[in-house]
Amino acid sequence: MTPRASTHSLRIGLTGLAAALALAGPAGAEPSHGLAMYGEPALPAGFDHLPYANPDAPFGGAMVTAEVGTFDSLNPFILKGTVPWQLRFLVGESLMGRTLDEPFTLYCLLCETVETAEDRSWVEYTLRPEAAFSDGSPVTAEDVIWSFETLGTQGHPRYAGFWQAVESIEQTDERTVRLTFNQDNRELALLSGLRPILKKAQWEETDFTESGLDTVPITSAPYVIEDVQPGRSITFARNPDYWGQEVPFRVGTNVLDELRLEFFGDETTAFEAFTSGQITFTREFNVGRWESRYDFPAVQSGDVVLEVLGHERPSGMTGFVMNTRQPPFDDWRVRQAMIEAFNFEFINDALTGGEQPRITSYFSNSPLAMDHGPAEGRVREFLMRFEDDLPEGALEGYSLPVSDGSERNRAGTRRALDLLNEAGWSVAEDGVMRNEAGDPFTFEIVLESGSSENASIIDMYGQSLERLGIRPSVTTVDAAQFKERTDVYDFDMTYFQRGLSLSPGTEQYLYWGTDYAEEPGGRNLMGATSPAIDGLIDILLTSESREDFLAATKALDRVLTAERYAIPIYQWNISRIAYDRHLHHPEEMPIFGDWNGWQPDVWWWEED
Structure with missing residues (x-):
């Protein structure tokens, strides 16, 4: 069967982007229904529903997805424990909700006005008077203040940076809370609207930092956890008494009665569960499998629908990150040699038939992407402020090497050898790459069990490295061990993925800011400590014009890419999804495409 293509109108996407980035001052000190990073929200006060939601979607039905790995905690708001990544989106609810049709605009959810x-x-x-937790108790200003303070001081490190920027938080009326900031950062006001709000009374005699399967955070979200089979499945049930179903941001969303996450040991078993009908929705990331394996009987009969969805968000970075905290990857020449040795064209042809494009920078596939070639104009001006701290190629231009596609990749191997020689490494008489002290060049690649594709990529990469006299060790660990090791940066190289938005902001500090390079459980896996990166994020966050915002992001993209922190692999500028024919979604796609807040949020089930 030929996949059914569905893409969002480019005109709508570009209009949304331009509106969000247009230079315009926000209305000050006036109650509003929404808040945009730049300009005004696209949807007016009194809007009925999000443009990509179906207000007539019927209630009922279920969606079952397959997850590779396991879990041992149901608290997604702390560092401890292994939690399914979807959990904080399914059971958490915040003061405002983020629309997927504008780069960074929020609309009131728990709040009545902002x-x-x-x-x-x-x-x-100002809170909505009807806002309530799943146990029926009201969401109060006290709950809001407690949530901000507790998440900021005891929660996952992702919340700490924001809390450090809060000068004060106070209740100014029965249902009103005000936050005052101590930094010049226009994004903080929006970030505050996305913090999950928890029930204070639940934790008064409980240690918030402890995880497990016996304590489920009480929130005000549309779904509650109904059943847990440890390590095997989590079932969510729609709360029939959910307080916010008539809130414009929620109309037409979260109508499925049940969501279930089924856990499997590897990708092969998960795929077999889908073909047998045990799973009703899946995303396919292996283009080779998509082209060759999705012709099973349920597809041929029409019981399973195949669909390809476009989006307009940045590619982000997916690949293998190098830990720069210690040798040998603290030397950019060594990192570039590792990139030269990675024969992407051969690997891509072997695994996908050459069908999957490669990521070319952190913000590729978007208007925020760096331009290849020498930096010009405002981008160059911003980079020159940090001239002494720029990596080679940031100003002149940097692009990933392209091989001839042959297995031996002779040109790339030669370039890698030259760079390693410059860095003090050479092939000894025994055929082993060694430094001047005679130490062999070796490093550990840590992978999470269950990803057969990553294992295949590393296997082919290892063969290329052997031609350089380098023999890395590959360690495969389960999900819990993988988290433990990456939380303390106990690896030399590992699989890495960072999704990026059309409105990059404070999260950039978390991803590659100096202050988070040694933070346990942080997201700066590469250990970036670049004054240029820190400074460009500062400019990005304080930009008051569309031009400066774009230029600062393009400059940041240049520095991140030229630092050679990661070996990029596939670019996911489309989503390949397959699902039971009874499941449906609106035809109009948001500019973010298949993203958090779209699936399962706007999906529904219809019987024949």
Whole structure:
């Protein structure tokens, strides 16, 4: 069967991007229904529903997805424990909700109105009087204040950076809370709207930092955890008494009665579960399997629908990250040699038939992507502020090497050898790459069990490295061990994935900011400590014009790419999904495409 193509109108996407990035001051100190990073929200006060949601979607039905790995905790708001990544999106609810049709615009959810100063130095939320937790108790200003303080001081490190920027938080009315900031960062007002709100009373005599399967955080979200089979499945049930079904941001969303996550040991078993009908929705990341294996009987009969969805968000970075905290990857020449030795064209042809494009930079596939070739104009001006700290290629231009596609990749191997020689490494008489002290060049690649494709890629990569006299060790660990090791940066190279949005902001500090390079459980896996990166993020966050915002992001993209932190692999500028024919989604796709907030949020089930 030929996959059914569905893409969002380019005109709508570009219009949304332009509106969100247009230079315009936000309304100051006036109650509003929404808040945009730049300009005004696209949807007016009193809007009925999100444009990519179906207000007539019927309630009922179920969606079952396959997950590779396991879990040992149901608290997604702390560092401890292994939690399914979807959990904080399914059971968490915040003051505002993020639309997927604008780069960074929020609309009121738990809050009835939002106010902010013209300079975004403070923001104030007034709660909806009907807002309630799943146990029926009201969401109060006290709950809001406790949630901000607790997440900021005891929660997952992802919340700590924001809390450090809060000068004060106070209750100014029965249902109103104001946050005042101590930094010049226009994004903070929006980030505050995305913090999950928890029930204070649940944790008064419980240690919030402890994880397990016996404590489920009480939130106000549409779904509650109904059943847990440890390590095997988690079932979510739609709360029939959910307080917010008539809130415009929620109309037409979260109508499926049941969501279930089924866990499997590897990708092969998960795929077999889908072909047998045990799973009703899947995303396929292996283009070779998509082209060759999705012709099973249920597809041929029409019981399973195949679909390809486009999007307009940045590619982000997917590949294998190198830990720069210690040798040998603290030398950019060694990192470039590793990139030269990685024969992407041969690997891509072997695994996908050459069908999958490669990521070319962190913000590729978007208007925020760096331009190849020498930096010009405002981008160059921003880079020159950090001239002494720029990696080679940031100003002149940097692009990934392209091989001839042959297995031996002679040109890439020669370039890798030259770079390693410059860095003090050479092939000894025994055929082993050694430094001047005679130490062999070796490093450990840590992989999570269950990913057969990553294992195949590393196997072919290892053969290329052997031609250089380098024999890395490959260690495969389960999900819990993988998290433990990456939390303390106990690896030399590992699989790495970072999704990026059309409105990059404070999260950039978390991903590659110096202050987070040694933070346990942080997201700066490469250990980036670049004054240029830190400075460009500062400019990005304080830009007051569309031009400066774009230029700062393009400059940041240049530095990140030229630092050679990661070996990029496939670019996912489309989503390949397959699902039971009874499942449906609206025809209009948001500019973010298949992203958190779209599936399962706007899907519904219809019987024949």
